[in-house]
Amino acid sequence: VMNFCLRSCWVLKILKINVSSLRVDAILKSALGLAKNKVETLFYESKIRVNGEQIFKKSISVQEGDEIDLLKGPDLKNPNFMNVARVEILKVVPNEENITLKIRRCKSLTVETYS
DSSP: OOOOOEEEESOEEEEEEEESSOBHHHHHHHHHTOOHHHHHHHHHTTOEEETTEEOSOTTOBOOTTOEEEEEEEEOSSOTTEEEEEEEEEEEEEEOSSSEEEEEEEEEEEEEEOOO
């Protein structure tokens, strides 16, 4: 669980999504509706964090309780904060053909800048 101070989330949604694996790239693609090549570009630009840590493999797997942040840029009003899209894994339910995730998604969230 991250210890960042949350300032605001404009639209917070709890969703159920189906994914083929618990890989970060698959979850971001499904949770945020991003194209696979967009997720790859964001990975190579070092704009994806899991629990506040930069990831070095886009195939890294996540688990219940993990938070995935997609860095969007600095907050224009306060340089100590930045804007992210966040996906929090609330529940993982493996099925025969896929994995159902219950997630909390915020497409625009302001958090303390990563150190």
